[in-house]
Amino acid sequence: MHIQSTNIAEPKTMLWHGKKVSTGIYKVPTPKPIYLGKEGIKGDYIGDTKVHGGRYKACYLFSAEHYPHWKKLYPQLKWNWGMFGENLSVNGMDETQIMVGDIYKIGNALVQVSQPREPCFKFGIKFGTQAILKQFINHGFPGTYVSVLEEGLVSNTDELKLIERPEKSLSVAQLYHLFFAKTKDQDLLKIAINCEALPEGKREKLRGFLK
Secondary structure, three states: EEEEEEEEEEOOEEOOOOOEEEOOOOOEEEOOOOEOOOOEEEOOOOOOOOOOOOOOOEEEEEEHHHHHHHHOOOOOOOOOOOOOEEEEEEEOOOOOOOOOEEEEEEEEEEEEEEEEEOOHHHHHHHHOOOOHHHHHHHHHOOOOOEEEEEEEOOOOEEEEEEEEEHHHHHHHHHHHHHHHHOOHHHHHHHHHOOOOOOOHHHHHHHOOOOO
């Protein structure tokens, strides 16, 4: 895997039910390296710090391999890297092969896979329809947030080098399915709630589905 594009955003305003809301979902490619900090990307705007940025959502990665699928569904949109609000567009990324808790070296930074992305209304506004939220969930390839263990610069073409993998975990794709499945796999639930890389709030919510 390697970085196809590094992306950051300036603040933009969108309307939601007649109210103005600020967002950083409109990421655009930058030729300069970006600095991955433990609370977020230096110079990248975050519209709502309650749901973006911070320890478990410091940086968002999305696979370049999924772009063709969405371009076919939304050919009318103006496409560029960063379209999904990702900080890092990644070549060769497969959520079925990336495990929650994996630690990767990217450029000068060290990151840990924390949780998949759950789409919100701002994503729907950007794509022109809230129907994309269900489409995105059903597609099952949401990209992943990472925690930043060691801060550092990341550049285009930098490789993602796997440094450490948990002895027992589940893939990003499995966890994403678990979030939304009506009938939840009990074995995967037990693995997820014991995964310290996943935020405690998520683990606590999943505990409620144990039988």
